[in-house]
Amino acid sequence: MSELKEGEETESIGDLAKTFGLTTRTLRYWEEVGIIESVQRQDGATRGFTPYYVRRIKFILKLKELGLTIREMQDLYSAYGDAKQTDKMIPRLIEILDQHINKVDEKMAQLASLRKEIVDYRLKIIERFRLSSQNG
Structure with a gap:
């Protein structure tokens, strides 16, 4: 304490x-x-x-x-140290935030891909429904 x-x-x-x-x-x-x-x-x-x-x-x-984990916060606190030196913590915080930016970018790319698949599938279903109702 x-x-x-x-x-x-x-x-x-x-x-x-x-x-x-x-x-x-x-x-x-x-x-x-x-x-x-x-x-x-x-x-x-x-x-x-x-x-x-x-x-x-x-x-x-x-x-x-911002999505940091407890482990990352512990890491930052260690970097900050007993001397309470912000200049030691800031580079590590920037590094962690960069990693999170990359993760968010990856997730956004995956979500964009998933969205495209859903839209394409939806269009296919609409087209099949139209064809089946015209033939029926």
Whole structure:
């Protein structure tokens, strides 16, 4: 767990879950796999999330929206490292995003091909139906 800086407020896991439309279980899982951290709150009983980790959760949600896996997020976090050096993370993020762009391009090509097959098949069926109804 990271340390709480003096005067820094934390948000509870329940409040964060509501704010982001997540479950507390999801946040705990992300903590378990090491892509976020919580701090021991001053009351000592509950964990909280600092503004840094709230921003990090927003970033994770964006990465998730872009299709990154937990493993890729762990990889980014490792690249970011303990020194919190963004310049080490950005090249790796660009590399991962390039891989996802290529996957999306491949899927789009497959979908375009599938669409053409469906349109062609539909036209064939229409033509057969017309021929059979004319002969019938």
